[in-house]
Amino acid sequence: MIANIPKVLKKIYPLLNWDETPDGNEVFLTFDDGPIPEVTPWVLEKLKEYDVKATFFCIGDNVLKHPKIYQRILDEGHAVGNHTHKHLKGWNTDDGTYLKDIENAGEFISSNLFRPPYGRIKKSQIKLIQSLNYHIIMWSILSGDYNKNRSPEACFNNVKRNLKPGSVVVFHDSIKADNNMRYALEKTLIFMRENNFKGVSIKR
Template sequence: MYLVKTPWWLKKLYPQLIWNAEPGNRSIFLTFDDGPIPIVTPFVLNILKKYDARATFFCIGDNVRKHPDIFEEVKQAGHTIGNHTYNHLRGWNTDDQVYLQNYLKANELLDTPLFRPPYGRIKRSQVKLLQQARPDIQIIMWDVLSGDFDMSLKREEALNNVTKNAGDGSIVLFHDSIKAFHKMEYALPLVLEHFTGLGFTFKAL
């Protein structure tokens, strides 16, 4: 069970987390979780380049260790980097100090103030620890979830999740992972084409 469009009341419950970017510029903020991964991440980079789009990649530290060349490609293409922990930890099921150390281990490779908790699961106590460890941290959530990770979802539905719910200032979540690739490779180019036709630009956080 997940919400495609993050409701206003959830955003109000966690005001210390960032759910949207500032509206007013007809901009959409695409984000990609779980990379860098061979084949998948380079595909994303090529599609973004075609539309002169910038995005934010929330990288898993261990994947950066395994694929430093792809990580370098992401940076060289002008995209923004975010921390997604070193081992994709689920915060609700993880000891606070273990979570903090895993974040710090990833940040040795990533060195970024942007952070997204895997699965969107993070305790208030973990938020506080991360803020103490890095005072300039920005914990980025999302406004629209593509659902590309959902094995029961049709790829057309992943596309509609974004085109029907995203708008000015939306932070949209895709995944550059093997699991999500089938749906993401279908939906992403069509999302870029759709919103470009409506006069939107795609920016990095």
């Protein structure tokens, strides 16, 4: 698994945002696939405990099912982004269907940030999404928390080895990632505090 993004991908997809411009020691934690009641509230409590702001790339259908958790994300000062309505994989979806699914999610998610599920998106879809004034946010570090074959320690080490100012880190507030994410996130938050990294949300 690729923990950090090779330079070649940035050259192939120069219109995508792979990292952010930091103010000092800022880093950008992100969470995909929520909100869900089994995981997202725990994430919010941990972020509050360590005084970190993050960005949640939400699935529209989950926002529809759990509007109070979505509102809590906003009320606690975090940013949100569109992660499609039904978690569609761009490579396997025709452009019209993909764009309509994003628009459906946009009815419930007020944001001009977008992240493609699985990180898989066609160049034709990139142009269409950007025509809707979305900023497509990718990442520079994958924790790998979604991978059942990786240990929680390995997920944290993916982050620890590669974290630097401007890094965009991917975690998942999902059932599948829950065990790995809880360990890796708390360790990451401790590591950030010990090394004076400031966790902030992505703004556009």
